Amino acid sequence: MQTEPTIIGFLCNWCSYAAADLAGNSKLEVPGNLTTIRVMCSSRVDPVFILNAYFQGADGVLVAGCHPGDCHYQTGNYYARRRLALLIKILQTFDIEPKRLRLSWISASEGQRFSEITQEFAKFIKEAGPNPLKKKPFFE
Amino acid sequence: MKGKIIEIKSDLNTAIKNIIKTLVQKKLFDAVFVPVRIPSRESFAYLLIKDKEILESITPLPPTMPVQGARALKDLTRLGKLNLRILCIMRPCEIRAAVELAKLRQITLQNLTFFSFDCPGVFPTAEYIKSPEKYDQNIIEKIKAWQEDGLRPNCSICVNFSHYNTPADLHIGFYRNHLLIYPVSKNSQKILDILSYRAEDDLTEWENSINTLLKKKKENRSRKFSLLSNQTKGIENLEEFFTGCINCHNCMRVCPICYCRQCFFESPEQSHHEAEEYLARAKEKGGIRFPPERMVFHLGRMNHMALSCVGCGSCEDGCPMDVPVGQIFSFIGNEVQKMFDYLPGKNLEEPIPLLTFKEDELHEYEDTREKK
Numbered sequence: 001m002q003t004e005p006t007i008i009g010f011l012c013n014w015c016s017y018a019a020a021d022l023a024g025n026s027k028l029e030v031p032g033n034l035t036t037i038r039v040m041c042s043s044r045v046d047p048v049f050i051l052n053a054y055f056q057g058a059d060g061v062l063v064a065g066c067h068p069g070d071c072h073y074q075t076g077n078y079y080a081r082r083r084l085a086l087l088i089k090i091l092q093t094f095d096i097e098p099k100r101l102r103l104s105w106i107s108a109s110e111g112q113r114f115s116e117i118t119q120e121f122a123k124f125i126k127e128a129g130p131n132p133l134k135k136k137p138f139f140e
Numbered sequence: 141m142k143g144k145i146i147e148i149k150s151d152l153n154t155a156i157k158n159i160i161k162t163l164v165q166k167k168l169f170d171a172v173f174v175p176v177r178i179p180s181r182e183s184f185a186y187l188l189i190k191d192k193e194i195l196e197s198i199t200p201l202p203p204t205m206p207v208q209g210a211r212a213l214k215d216l217t218r219l220g221k222l223n224l225r226i227l228c229i230m231r232p233c234e235i236r237a238a239v240e241l242a243k244l245r246q247i248t249l250q251n252l253t254f255f256s257f258d259c260p261g262v263f264p265t266a267e268y269i270k271s272p273e274k275y276d277q278n279i280i281e282k283i284k285a286w287q288e289d290g291l292r293p294n295c296s297i298c299v300n301f302s303h304y305n306t307p308a309d310l311h312i313g314f315y316r317n318h319l320l321i322y323p324v325s326k327n328s329q330k331i332l333d334i335l336s337y338r339a340e341d342d343l344t345e346w347e348n349s350i351n352t353l354l355k356k357k358k359e360n361r362s363r364k365f366s367l368l369s370n371q372t373k374g375i376e377n378l379e380e381f382f383t384g385c386i387n388c389h390n391c392m393r394v395c396p397i398c399y400c401r402q403c404f405f406e407s408p409e410q411s412h413h414e415a416e417e418y419l420a421r422a423k424e425k426g427g428i429r430f431p432p433e434r435m436v437f438h439l440g441r442m443n444h445m446a447l448s449c450v451g452c453g454s455c456e457d458g459c460p461m462d463v464p465v466g467q468i469f470s471f472i473g474n475e476v477q478k479m480f481d482y483l484p485g486k487n488l489e490e491p492i493p494l495l496t497f498k499e500d501e502l503h504e505y506e507d508t509r510e511k512k
Contacts, residue, residue: 082493102507138429
């Protein structure tokens, strides 16, 4: 039986969350299995949040913020990029599903882009299959 | 390379002790921060020494490292600048950790002077306390022969054991029954003047011997890292690597870099959940191991501090279950530090990579597929 994957989206309040709102208002399609979490800035996302999501069975994690240079707090997304790059590097080194994590820049006016990115990501995750960490009682 | 060469008449510890005593007598320093053998004779502890008589009993070169020097120093300068001039005699990794903590605003380096020395490595504390006499004798031989067997695993793959990459004020080298004083910072000139030494002796021979050793250690290190890379590749292997972990968090407590007074992994937000939530997780995963969140702790801690990891191996020394946690942190630290071309503790002016950024970088980690 194939179940729908779970995708967690950490969306920055000022850009990506507004883009999600716009996508909804414009009646654009957004995957139903995307659970969004609003954060005030993409740099608020501690890599541990993403690890928690992974280890508790999320199949994919999307972190979306303002385009570089457009951060509401001037520089938050640059720091977020460094943190996420560090996490991806660690996951790559241990080969623990780095592909299930995605960092995207989506501005408040890009409802269309939000819809495209999330649909493409949902499709990708569905093809990648369920997160192997799901059935690992000793890997928590 | 120029410095001062002194013949060692008795033993190494005494030779270094004599230099320290002279500096304190001539009132260049008000106090000394140095390891001393504790009265039960089974271990060593850092002591802040004001009394000249206690200076007699110091051991600048202890064969073991129960407490990382930077961790000890942090408690001393927690509330800011010192008015006393303090001399700290520490291993290169301890000095680098202290500089890293200074960047994190946990240590104030004003009025502190650092002496480093060619570190032969340390023995695991658990082994040392079983038979101190054996290892006390061994450490002297180790320095002479520079052997690696029996040392802390991190020490045998350490490549920053000498003056390279260590921001000390003055470095003390050992070569063929001689002590070499190598001035590193501008500060050190004053110290040499007080000791009435002139940095005129040629140190090339010592430098060559260090370089030979460095080459050997670099080979050891890359061999060990490729082994670790295979050992930890994939979920099953990583699970097996950490299988002994009992989630005691001792590795975090002894780590010099982990300074947070409330560790995120012990906060209610991260670790106190309702039983129902654990039941839900168990349903999802088939079951969960307790105490929970072991792997999240290790992988999360790598995200929090691996960029600053100096590879001292204190975590592994403190691990009651002999998980090779020091080696894996050294390995992952090396990987992520390469990414930002950063060496922790090398230079106080260089910011920690997570506290700075460049506008145009790391595009390979962004999602570019959907860009217009």
